[in-house]
Amino acid sequence: MLCFQVALPQTRFPTAKVWPFYENFLASLETLPGVKAAATSSGIPFGVGGSTRTPATAPGPSKLPPGMGVPVDWRVVSPSFFRAMEIPLLRGRTFTDADNAIAPLTTVVSQETAQRVWGSDDPIGRTLRFGNGREFTVVGVVGGVRLGSLDQAPLPGMYISAAARPFAAVDVVVRTEGKPESALAGVRTRLRGLDPELPISNVKTMEEWIDLSAARPKLNAALLGVFSGVALLIAAVGVYGVLSYAVTQRTREIGLRMAIGAQRGDVVLWILRDGMAVAVAGVVVGLGAAIVLSRLLRTLLFEIDARDPATFAGVAALLLLVATGACLAPALRASRMDPVAALRQE
Numbered sequence: 379m380l381c382f383q384v385a386l387p388q389t390r391f392p393t394a395k396v397w398p399f400y401e402n403f404l405a406s407l408e409t410l411p412g413v414k415a416a417a418t419s420s421g422i423p424f425g426v427g428g429s430t431r432t433p434a435t436a437p438g439p440s441k442l443p444p445g446m447g448v449p450v451d452w453r454v455v456s457p458s459f460f461r462a463m464e465i466p467l468l469r470g471r472t473f474t475d476a477d478n479a480i481a482p483l484t485t486v487v488s489q490e491t492a493q494r495v496w497g498s499d500d501p502i503g504r505t506l507r508f509g510n511g512r513e514f515t516v517v518g519v520v521g522g523v524r525l526g527s528l529d530q531a532p533l534p535g536m537y538i539s540a541a542a543r544p545f546a547a548v549d550v551v552v553r554t555e556g557k558p559e560s561a562l563a564g565v566r567t568r569l570r571g572l573d574p575e576l577p578i579s580n581v582k583t584m585e586e587w588i589d590l591s592a593a594r595p596k597l598n599a600a601l602l603g604v605f606s607g608v609a610l611l612i613a614a615v616g617v618y619g620v621l622s623y624a625v626t627q628r629t630r631e632i633g634l635r636m637a638i639g640a641q642r643g644d645v646v647l648w649i650l651r652d653g654m655a656v657a658v659a660g661v662v663v664g665l666g667a668a669i670v671l672s673r674l675l676r677t678l679l680f681e682i683d684a685r686d687p688a689t690f691a692g693v694a695a696l697l698l699l700v701a702t703g704a705c706l707a708p709a710l711r712a713s714r715m716d717p718v719a720a721l722r723q724e
Contacts, residue, residue: 379462379584380558380565381422384576385547396544397479403550403572404456410564412555415462418540418548420454423463423525424587425549432509434491434536440504441497448494450487451525451535452508454545459537460486460520462553470502470518477517477539484539485514488522491534506536514538527591551584558583610700617704621653625708642713649712653705654698661697665690 384403386396400418407416433447442448457473459465468489477484485506492501501516508514514536522532540548554561562581569576589596640648669685 380552380554380561380581381425381549381584381587382565382578382581383547383549384569384578386576388546391546393544393546396546397541399572400456400540400544400548403569404458406568406572407550407552407565408458410561410568413552413561413564414555415458415553417459417462417551418456418545419459419551420545420548422549422551422584422587423523424527424584424591431533434495434509434534435507436495437505437507437513439499440495442495448491448534450491451533452538453535454538454540454543454548456540459551462551463523464553465523466521468519468521469500470516472518472520473537473539473541475541478541479543481542483512483514483542484517486518486520486537487516488532488535489519490522490532491536492516492519494534508536527595550578610697613697614700614704617653617657617701618707621649621705621708622711624652625649625712645713646706646709649709650702650705653709654701657698657701657705661694661701664697665694668693 384400386399391399404416404418407413431449431451434450435445435447436442453459455473457475457477460467460472469492470486472486473484485508487495487501487506491506495501495506496504501519504516506514506516520537523535524530524532525535550565552558552561552565566578569578668690
């Protein structure tokens with residue numbers, strides 16, 4: 379999905395001309411090849427600015443205590459916004475051309491807002507009083523949207539029709555069938571056709587906006603992965619060194635076992651068993667500690683349980699595999715000993 383910003387100068391676009399311009403622009407964009415939907419918003423998820431947390435109250439029956447409001451994230455959007463962003467409609471309807479400046483004020487709320495204000499009651503037709511005292515009739519309920527980061531749960535939100543309260547500076551989103559960048563040339567052409575003096579700015583795909591919002595968690599996860607890899611390498615070298623030293627100290631014992639009939643495979647299994655017993659005990663203790671401390675990793679995860687069984691099983695298997703490799707080299711070296719030379723060693 380392609381995202382960019384357009385700002386109409388007030389000297390040439392008074393309020394009455396703002397929405398007609400954007401309406402024509404969006405209609406033009408949706409005729410471009412490969413474009414599935416286009417919409418405007420006063421702010422997009424993961425974008426910069428665009429809305430504020432403003433308290434909303436319900437003048438009628440609601441779950442809210444008297445005089446208390448719910449801080450909502452509000453957006454002024456075109457009717458096609460929900461289709462372009464693929465936000466599901468859960469109840470009622472979204473905006474139509476009838477939700478304009480001369481019609482009664484209407485709003486579409488998120489399911490988080492509906493639950494916080496009215497609980498399980500049907501919010502359609504209810505009144506929501508917005509911060510400045512204006513009252514909006516709820517016409518629809520849509521799914522929640524993560525706005526600032528992937529690890530943040532959807533916040534209560536409400537949407538206002540751009541046809542009723544147009545914004546001169548907006549974010550435009552264009553959903554395409556192929557690569558979003560392929561539509562950029564056509565977007566510029568259609569905008570120049572309407573007004574050759576208007577530029578577009580802050581051009582990014584939605585994937586780029588999401589990547590920007592996740593930059594710090596990704597860096598933290600990458601650093602954690604590097605440190606974990608170094609720790610695993612140090613552990614493997616430690617196991618190898620300790621077991622090699624143990625084999626050296628038991629050279630005469632190994633030679634005696636081989637002299638009385640022990641096969642090379644028996645020696646390998648014997649050394650491996652001793653080394654892996656310690657490794658298995660360490661993995662068991664480490665898994666227990668990881669389960670206890672896993673809550674500290676929740677801020678680095680998105681839609682993954684910090685105690686995901688598959689992850690724990692995979693890590694345990696990796697640790698045992700590395701430990702097996704670290705134990706195998708000394709075991710193979712021990713199995714290749716000359717029994718006579720080993721028995722003569724002081």
